[in-house]
Amino acid sequence: MLSAILTAVAETKAAPNPLLPESYDIIWSAVCFAIILFVFWRKFLPSVKKTLDARSEAIEGGIKKAEIAQAEAAAALSQYKDQLAEGRAEAAKIRDQARADGTRILAELKEQAAIEAARITSNAQATIEAERQGALISLRAEVGSLAIDLASGVIGQSLSDDKRASTLVDQFLAELETDDKAKAGL
Template identity: 50%
Template sequence: MDHIVLAAAEGETHSPVLPVWSEVILALIVFAILFVLMRKFVVPNFEKTFAERTQAIEGGLSAAESKQAEADAKLAELEKQLADARHEAARIREEAREQGAAIIAEMREQAQAESTRIVEHGKTQIEAERQQAVTSLRAEVGALATSLAGRIVGESLDDEARQSRVVDRFLTELEAHNGTGSTSGSVN
């Protein structure tokens, strides 16, 4: 109300609905100066800051994408290495099984060969001992047969040739008798 009273006192009649043109012009000039200053100094700084932040964000995103791509590549490489290691381990296990089977077969073969060699050696040794026993028995039986025959006949059979013929004939008859009879008989 004081404003109306002042305006009436000055002699002007001013409508409260209509603006005062001098204030409007002054406000437009101040607005234009502020607009120019804002446009010249503040807006470029905002745009510069906005551009820097945009670049930083885009750079961060691209860096993150490249790091993600590197991580994916490393993960794929590690997975490939793990798969290769698993295949290598399976191959090594298979080789070990095959080598184990080969070693077992070789050891069996060696054991069989050693067993055969021992059996053959035993047979050879038994044959040699049998031949030695037969020779020893022939000599003993021959001496006993000659002595016995000499006692029965009443003459001495000291002649080597005669003694040998008598022993051979006796052993031949004994072998013929053992060949046709039982083989479990023994000579005392």
């Protein structure tokens, strides 16, 4: 059996292998590959590299621009926050000033109202005193005439003499006032 295998192997060596190409195909393929590689290396690769470098620079520039824009936005935000804080502080100051002004105006109005109330009270007291004096004079005249009529009826004489009648009325009213003061003192 060994001899059969060896003869079979010998026969197979003589036949060309369909998987292995001939040596001239390998040489010409290597020459074509070298030419294409050289052209690719000299012509195509530098333009691809140039394009990639341009894209890289554009991306880096975009990143730098984005960083600058971000820094500017942060500065603008900080400035906005500062202005907002200043605005709030100024609004608080205006509110405090308005409260102080309101308090001052209220105090002035209260003071004016107190002055006006005091003036009205003093006018009312003066009016009351004047009316009291007028009522006293009117009452004195009426009480005097009633007293004279009563005294004339009691005495049975006419008291037409003004001096006598006036003296009599004054004495009567004086007695009434002393009686009223004595009663008030109890």
